[in-house]
Amino acid sequence: MKTLFSIIIIFVFAISSFSFIFLPKDRQHSPSFGDEITTSFKVSGVCGMCKDRIEEALYVTGVKAATWDRKSKMLSVTYKPKKISELKLHELVAGVGHDTEKVKAKNEVYKNLPDCCLYRDGVQEHHD
């Protein structure tokens, strides 16, 4: 009876120490890493001004980082899907005049871009 009691005590102690070790770590990890993802898609553009414009368009709540590469035309975005949808990212970029894979910029917005940024008139080669 005494032995059984000791085993139970040790067992309970073991479980509680394990939970002390593991639970706080779990809690630390889930909010910071769990709900953040990085995606990349093609965005039309030409110069450094385009780069600034595209990246600034994504300076919104839910987006942690946005980087557009002038050569590859690829935009890389780190964002929280719980706060902003992927389509919304496309809409924001198209909203400042740059076509994406999913959303095309409105002509009125596109026409107001500086001349050096007009990617639709053969400035940028298309490899489609």
Ligand SMILES: [Cu+2]
């Ligand atoms: Cu430009």
